[in-house]
Amino acid sequence: MSTQQAPTADPARRARDARRRRHTAPRGERIAAAFLHLELLVVAVIVVFPLMWIVGASFSPGTGLANASPIPADATVEHYVSLFTETDYGRWYLNSLYVATLNMIGSVVLSALCGYVFSRIRFRGRKAGLLGILILQMFPTFLTAIAVYMLFLNFGLLDSLTGLALVSIAAALPYNTWLMKGYTDELPASLDEAAAIDGASRWTVFVKIILPLMRPMLTFVAITQFTMPWMDFILPALLLQSPEKQTVALGLFAMIEDVYQNAFTTFAAGAVILAVPITILYIVLQRYLVTGASAGAEKG
Incomplete structure (x- = not known):
C-alpha cells in the first residue's frame, strides 16, 4: 500500500503568483493603494522631521536654533556635557x-x-x-x-x-x-x-x-x-x-x-x-x- 506525499509548495512559484495577482488587480484598487501609501509617507515625514530636527539641533554648535539642521555639519556633544556640568x-x-x-x-x-x-x-x-x-x-x-x-x-x-x-x-x-x-x-x-x-x-x-x-x-x-x-x-x-x-x-x-x-x-x-x-x-x-x-x- 503506497502513501502519497503532498507536493511541496515552491516559494518562487508562490512569489510569482503573488506578483501576478497584484498586476491583475483592478485599476481602481491600485490607484487607491498608491494614494494610501502616499498619505502614509506624508504623515511619516510630518512626524519624523521634527524629531530629526530637534536631535540635530542638540548636536549643532552655538546656542540658537537659526542655524540648526537635522544633520549638522559641525556636530558637537558640548550641549550634552554642559547639561550635567x-x-x-x-x-x-x-x-x-x-x-x-x-x-x-x-x-x-x-x-x-x-x-x-x-x-x-x-x-x-x-x-x-x-x-x-x-x-x-x-x-x-x-x-x-x-x-x-x-x-x-x-x-x-x-x-x-x-x-x-x-x-x-x-x-x-x-x-x-x-x-x-x-x-x-x-x-x-x-x-x-x-x-x-x-x-x-x-x-x-x-x-x-x-x-x-x-x-x-x-x-x-x-x-x-x-x-x-x-x-x-x-x-x-x-x-x-x-x-x-x-x-x-x-x-x-x-x-x-x-x-x-x-x-x-x-x-x-x-x-x-x-x-x-x-x-x-x-x-x-x-x-x-x-x-x-x-x-x-x-x-x-
Whole structure:
C-alpha cells in the first residue's frame, strides 16, 4: 500500500503568483493603494522631521536654533556635557523619574483594583460611585489647582515630590477606573465562577486569573501614567518651590524663559534625553499591548 506525499509548495512559484495577482488587480484598487501609501509617507515625514530636527539641533554648535539642521555639519556633544556640568539636570531627571515611576505603579495598582471591584462586585452605592467617577473625569486637573494648593498647604505636603505623585495618581484615577472597569466587563464571568467552585477566594481570582488577562490594559495605563507627570509643567510649578525639588520640565523651561538666556540647543539636548525612558518603556511593554484578552482566556 503506497502513501502519497503532498507536493511541496515552491516559494518562487508562490512569489510569482503573488506578483501576478497584484498586476491583475483592478485599476481602481491600485490607484487607491498608491494614494494610501502616499498619505502614509506624508504623515511619516510630518512626524519624523521634527524629531530629526530637534536631535540635530542638540548636536549643532552655538546656542540658537537659526542655524540648526537635522544633520549638522559641525556636530558637537558640548550641549550634552554642559547639561550635567553646568546645570542640575541630573537632579531634575531623578526627581522626574521618581514622580513618574511612583505615579505609574500607584495608578496601575489602584485602577486595577477599582476596575475589578466596580465590574465584579455588587454593593450599595455602586451606581452612585460610578456616576461620581464619571463626573470627576470630566474636569481637567488644572481647574482644581487652587484647591489642591490649599489642601497641600494645610497638610504640609507642599514642595514634596511624593505629594506631587499623589496628585497625579488621584487626577487620573477616575478615567483609569472607568477604563479598567470597561475592560474587565468584557472578560467572561465564567472564569470567576469556575475558580470559585474550585475553592478560590475572590483575591485569588483577581490575582491569578483576572489580573493576567488585564495585562494589555495595564500596560496602556502604565505607559500613559509614566508619560503624564514626566511631561507635566503646571502642577510641578504650582506645588514645588525648592530648586533641588525641580523636575525636568521646570528646569528646561528656566533655560529659555529669560530673553537674555537663549540656551535653545542645550534645551534641545535635554529634550532628547528626556525622551529616552519613555522610548525604552514603550519598547519593553509594547508586546503586551497586542495581547488579546479573549485569546488569553481561551489559552488559559
